[in-house]
Amino acid sequence: MGTSPDVDESLTLEQLEDRRWGNPPADATRLIKTVYELRHKPIGVMDTEDLRVLLLQQESVDVLIPLALTHLEQNPLAEGDFYPGDLLTAVLKIPQSYWQRRPDQHRRASAVITAVEGLGNLDDHDAPHDTIWQQINTFRG
Secondary structure, three states, X not given: OOOOOOOXXXXXXXXXXXXXXXXXXXXXXHHHHHHHHHOOOEHHHOOHHXXXXXXXOOXXXXXXHHHHHHHHHHOOOOEOOOOEOHHHHHHHOOOHHHHHHOHHHHHHHHHHHHHHHOOOOHHHHOOXXXXXXXXXXXXXX
């Protein structure tokens, strides 16, 4: 569903990256426990919130950005647990160095931004326009 054609979406992040984390530390926060759990979930069944959480932690970016962009191409204001557009803001927080190395994905993200611009007033979509526009402006440099 949107990752590279050679990526098997039935696999987990641990399998794809061949990096086993084991169990979270006993004193781990709920967020850290969630990240550990999500690394065991097949990427093809991750939902918007799963992607948002992992990308905000800048976890497995190479694998997850193409998947997140596919979600955003279908719905530019895809919503996790917080607000319409929260996945987009998570994607746009990925460092510029990532986008510079991947111009094809940068083009895809720019097309999503163009789609958001075409939506008109984001208040009509219950999206926090200040937060989204701030991330769009930062992304554009």
